[in-house]
Amino acid sequence: MLPEILTNIPGPVSLGLAKRLAEAECRNTTFLTDDWPVFWERAEGANVWDADGNRFLDMTSGFGVAGIGYGFTGEALRQQSVSLMHAMGDVHPARVKVELCEVLSEITFEKWQGKKGKCLFGNSGFEAVEAALKTAVLATGRSGILSFEGGYHGLGYGALLGQGIGWFSEPFEGQLAKVTRRLAFPQTEEELEIFKKELWKIDGVGIGAVLVEPIQGRGGIIVPPLGFLTELRKWCDAIGAVLVFDEIYTGFWRTGKMFACEREGVFPDLICLGKALAGGFPISVCIGKAEIMDAWPETHGEALHTSTFLGNPMGCAMAIEAIRRYREPETQAMVAAASQHLAAALRTLSDLPAVKNIRGEGLMMGVETDSGERALSAVKGLLQDGILALPDGPHGDVVALTPPFCVSKEAIDFAIGKLRGRLRGAHAPSRVVSGAPAGNLA
Numbered sequence: 511m512l513p514e515i516l517t518n519i520p521g522p523v524s525l526g527l528a529k530r531l532a533e534a535e536c537r538n539t540t541f542l543t544d545d546w547p548v549f550w551e552r553a554e555g556a557n558v559w560d561a562d563g564n565r566f567l568d569m570t571s572g573f574g575v576a577g578i579g580y581g582f583t584g585e586a587l588r589q590q591s592v593s594l595m596h597a598m599g600d601v602h603p604a605r606v607k608v609e610l611c612e613v614l615s616e617i618t619f620e621k622w623q624g625k626k627g628k629c630l631f632g633n634s635g636f637e638a639v640e641a642a643l644k645t646a647v648l649a650t651g652r653s654g655i656l657s658f659e660g661g662y663h664g665l666g667y668g669a670l671l672g673q674g675i676g677w678f679s680e681p682f683e684g685q686l687a688k689v690t691r692r693l694a695f696p697q698t699e700e701e702l703e704i705f706k707k708e709l710w711k712i713d714g715v716g717i718g719a720v721l722v723e724p725i726q727g728r729g730g731i732i733v734p735p736l737g738f739l740t741e742l743r744k745w746c747d748a749i750g751a752v753l754v755f756d757e758i759y760t761g762f763w764r765t766g767k768m769f770a771c772e773r774e775g776v777f778p779d780l781i782c783l784g785k786a787l788a789g790g791f792p793i794s795v796c797i798g799k800a801e802i803m804d805a806w807p808e809t810h811g812e813a814l815h816t817s818t819f820l821g822n823p824m825g826c827a828m829a830i831e832a833i834r835r836y837r838e839p840e841t842q843a844m845v846a847a848a849s850q851h852l853a854a855a856l857r858t859l860s861d862l863p864a865v866k867n868i869r870g871e872g873l874m875m876g877v878e879t880d881s882g883e884r885a886l887s888a889v890k891g892l893l894q895d896g897i898l899a900l901p902d903g904p905h906g907d908v909v910a911l912t913p914p915f916c917v918s919k920e921a922i923d924f925a926i927g928k929l930r931g932r933l934r935g936a937h938a939p940s941r942v943v944s945g946a947p948a949g950n951l952a
């Protein structure tokens with residue numbers, strides 16, 4: 511459905527909640543100004559309603575979580591919550607954890623290589639990344655990490671080791687091990703050639719993990735040229751490092767394939783999944799080739815890597831239902847139709863002077879503008895139009911568009927029409943409340 515705006519944005523209820531939150535929450539967390547945010551009350555399909563009753567069109571999928579659309583795993587949650595909300599993940603687990611492990615193996619390593627995969631669950635995406643980094647140490651005996659500028663893997667201390675957006679880690683450098691080597695993430699064929707030379711110059715002796723997003727998300731929706739993943743695969747095989755694909759954002763059709771690595775037909779040793787995995791429950795997983803995961807010693811009652819909510823039954827039941835839906839041919843067709851329409855609509859923006867580049871794959875698209883201020887003011891303007899969008903990229907200059915798969919053609923046209931209007935107008939300087947560059951709202 512198209513937006514329906516009934517009040518000023520933010521409306522009076524949202525403004526009141528913002529005031530209370532400013533007193534009650536760490537001030538670094540929620541971006542609060544007099545024109546941002548709106549407080550959510552309910553969501554369905556591609557729409558979100560705020561606490562003032564305004565209906566928005568969500569072009570973010572709530573950080574890429576909503577997958578097919580808000581609520582598509584709601585019935586699975588309702589049924590599971592009646593029987594079992596919590597189990598003892600690594601001690602007396604829920605039945606659904608077993609089923610989810612099996613289905614995750616089927617859709618990844620069994621499909622790709624005819625070999626079983628094994629799972630290690632977490633709650634947030636960054637925990638899956640940390641599970642992968644620990645696995646790599648155990649499998650290789652090496653602590654070094656190779657990762658990429660602009661890479662984003664979450665903000666836990668382990669995950670921060672791999673990320674490549676400096677200001678996320680700078681205040682905490684003193685507590686971070688110096689184990690990471692970073693390379694530029696190639697965007698063009700020329701950059702790919704430079705990357706290949708740089709890669710093979712690296713003495714890989716200490717490197718146990720190569721951590722990479724097959725398509726960078728928070729780094730500004732960057733699609734590397736074909737051949738990039740192939741080269742990484744070759745290098746990892748040559749030096750004996752574990753190749754980790756962080757598909758927390760790109761996984762489950764976001765980029766037009768079930769997994770973004772399928773675009774190049776290159777497969778990792780470990781894959782990290784989260785976000786759309788359950789369509790709206792904090793559950794994540796690192797899945798690995800069985801022979802690599804078996805580097806973990808067998809537990810004798812005290813797991814080396816676990817947590818209270820590991821394999822939560824509600825998350826598992828929702829993920830099983832989400833994957834059942836993701837495997838239906840209708841989902842692929844829905845993604846293909848919406849992607850084509852979005853790409854065509856975005857091409858109409860290419861004549862705007864403020865637009866420097868339009869890029870992406872599937873339903874993970876970005877419009878690079880001429881500045882972070884421009885993108886932030888466009889995103890704030892879109893909020894006034896009833897459209898939820900986010901700035902992305904290390905400089906916040908990319909307007910990211912990652913709608914739920916069920917978004918209608920009419921809704922896409924509406925959103926891109928409004929974006930055109932917002933990018934055409936002059937942009938007002940924005941006020942930023944944290945130390946982060948303008949546009950860091952995600």
Ligand SMILES: Cc1ncc(COP(=O)(O)O)c(C=O)c1O
Binds near residue numbers: 573635636637664
């Ligand atoms: C590629 C990627 N990896 C990891 C993460 C971290 O996930 P979470 O925020 O759930 O910890 C994100 C979040 O945006 C992401 O985009």
